[in-house]
Amino acid sequence: MSKLLVLDNLSKRYNKDAMALENISFSIKNGEFVSIIGPSGAGKSTLLRCINRMVEPSGGRIVFDGKDTSRLSRGALRQFRSKIGMIFQHYNLVDRLSVAENVLHGRLGYKSAIAGAFGIYNEQEKRQCQQILQTLGLSEQMFKRCDQLSGGQKQRVGIARALIQQPRLMLCDEPIASLDPSSSKVIMDHLRNINKAMGITVLVNLHQVDVAIKYSDTIIGVNKGKIVFNGTPEELTTDRIHHIYGSDKGELIMDEAPSFKAGGAVVV
Numbered sequence: 399m400s401k402l403l404v405l406d407n408l409s410k411r412y413n414k415d416a417m418a419l420e421n422i423s424f425s426i427k428n429g430e431f432v433s434i435i436g437p438s439g440a441g442k443s444t445l446l447r448c449i450n451r452m453v454e455p456s457g458g459r460i461v462f463d464g465k466d467t468s469r470l471s472r473g474a475l476r477q478f479r480s481k482i483g484m485i486f487q488h489y490n491l492v493d494r495l496s497v498a499e500n501v502l503h504g505r506l507g508y509k510s511a512i513a514g515a516f517g518i519y520n521e522q523e524k525r526q527c528q529q530i531l532q533t534l535g536l537s538e539q540m541f542k543r544c545d546q547l548s549g550g551q552k553q554r555v556g557i558a559r560a561l562i563q564q565p566r567l568m569l570c571d572e573p574i575a576s577l578d579p580s581s582s583k584v585i586m587d588h589l590r591n592i593n594k595a596m597g598i599t600v601l602v603n604l605h606q607v608d609v610a611i612k613y614s615d616t617i618i619g620v621n622k623g624k625i626v627f628n629g630t631p632e633e634l635t636t637d638r639i640h641h642i643y644g645s646d647k648g649e650l651i652m653d654e655a656p657s658f659k660a661g662g663a664v665v666v
């Protein structure tokens with residue numbers, strides 16, 4: 399499999415504080431499902447946000463689909479961003495707008511400022527919106543305002559908005575941290591389907607080790623801004639989990655429903 403994303407010695411320092419990320423290097427293959435785990439403040443969100451340049455890295459290189467993203471012109475940067483969908487813990491939807499309007503916002507990266515400002519979408523985009531909402535089980539909610547939806551439904555709208563971009567890569571920043579176990583499973587199953595059936599590469603930040611074990615091809619462990627593990631779920635032994643989370647075993651709270659438990663998952 400070819401590499402979709404390569405991070406080479408990536409670093410990030412906010413202000414004069416300690417390094418949020420230090421010499422991060424790894425690569426992700428096309429079609430891979432990768433989870434990033436680590437304690438609170440380890441740098442997981444910063445890492446994800448550096449990849450699409452929502453946060454500007456302080457050093458190192460990010461190569462996406464063979465192109466060094468630090469060298470992109472403004473136009474090329476916009477095109478690059480449109481190929482990366484992102485979903486967030488708190489969904490980042492416009493609550494007073496309808497589900498369909500929120501989903502269509504995912505097309506803004508492909509539009510002129512004027513077409514975007516007037517909300518002008520073509521028939522193909524509207525059909526696509528309908529199809530994606532159907533795939534995510536949201537057809538009936540299409541014209542509802544987003545503030546009338548449950549958390550799980552809101553996250554599915556977030557996924558739909560990312561999918562309509564026709565992304566190569568989905569970045570998911572704690573997508574299930576605000577959801578109950580059954581909604582969390584629905585979201586993770588959709589992400590798996592997006593990965594396996596649609597072939598979209600998925601990179602997800604997770605707090606739940608057992609969820610990472612169940613869904614990922616590869617798991618990356620981060621502690622204090624550094625990579626301390628990069629391997630398969632099978633290679634993630636109890637000792638290695640403790641190494642990722644440091645001595646603070648209180649971080650290892652596994653509070654998912656039994657349906658999430660993978661065979662042999664470690665519960666501390």
Ligand SMILES: Nc1ncnc2c1ncn2[C@@H]1O[C@H](COP(=O)(O)OP(=O)(O)OP(=O)(O)O)[C@@H](O)[C@H]1O
Pocket residue numbers: 412413415418436437438439440441442443444445
């Ligand atoms: N905008 C910012 N300005 C200054 N420091 C920041 C900013 N964002 C994050 N940090 C710091 O960078 C470090 C990494 O934070 P980050 O949010 O990336 O960690 P995280 O692993 O995602 O944590 P959590 O799991 O709690 O969300 C922390 O020390 C944090 O305080």
